[in-house]
Amino acid sequence: MGAPTLEAAFPAHLADDVRCVLAVVPESTLAPVQPFAVDVQGETVLVPSRIYPDEPAAPAVGRLTPVQQVILHCLYSRHHDGRVRQRHVERILPSNAAWVAPFVVQLAGEYVVEIIDAVRRGLPELVTPGSDQCRLYGEFLARNPAFLALTERRVVSYWDCYYRGKYSTFSTYPGAVLIEEFRTAVAEHV
Secondary structure: OOOOOHHHHOOHHHHHHHHHHHOOOOOOOOOOEOOEEEEEOOEEEEEOOEEOOOOOOHHHHHOOOHHHHHHHHHHHOOEOOHHHHHHHHHHHOOOOOHHHHHHHHHHHOOOOHHHHHHHHHHOOOOOOOOOHHHHHHHHHHHHOHHHHHHHHHHHHHHHHHHHOOOOOOHHHOHHHHHHHHHHHHHHHHO
């Protein structure tokens, strides 16, 4: 059995759209690595931890449908370059599609604090009871408690390694604040 394809990162009903997106993604000599499995509305998806292709040309992206553009931005939120990840996650944060959530939550457990800050800015209603963001992330994380726990462990680890000097108290670290907001969304959902 070979490695999962990038199509596996999205629910099956998006397969045609994902294929359209992959047609504009440049070839890469490196394969996507270390996919993580999560449940998106009852369907298991395998999201790559990193991808390596260059970004597609703007005219090709412009020819994609709005849904296909969100798919493309989701994929590039997994790019090996942190600046590319940040640019693309900022484009998917307004989406209310359930399949966007794993791409966003994964970034909370990474080491680039500027991306964590961008996620926090992009989810202003995450802890607002009844909001679309609270519902979307609360439902996703309630289905994936192990993923939330792993993300939290990563947040603690990166704070300890890189940010303890800047944020002497863990609770003030942006990743810790975001994890607490995710937990609030889960509590609101359940």
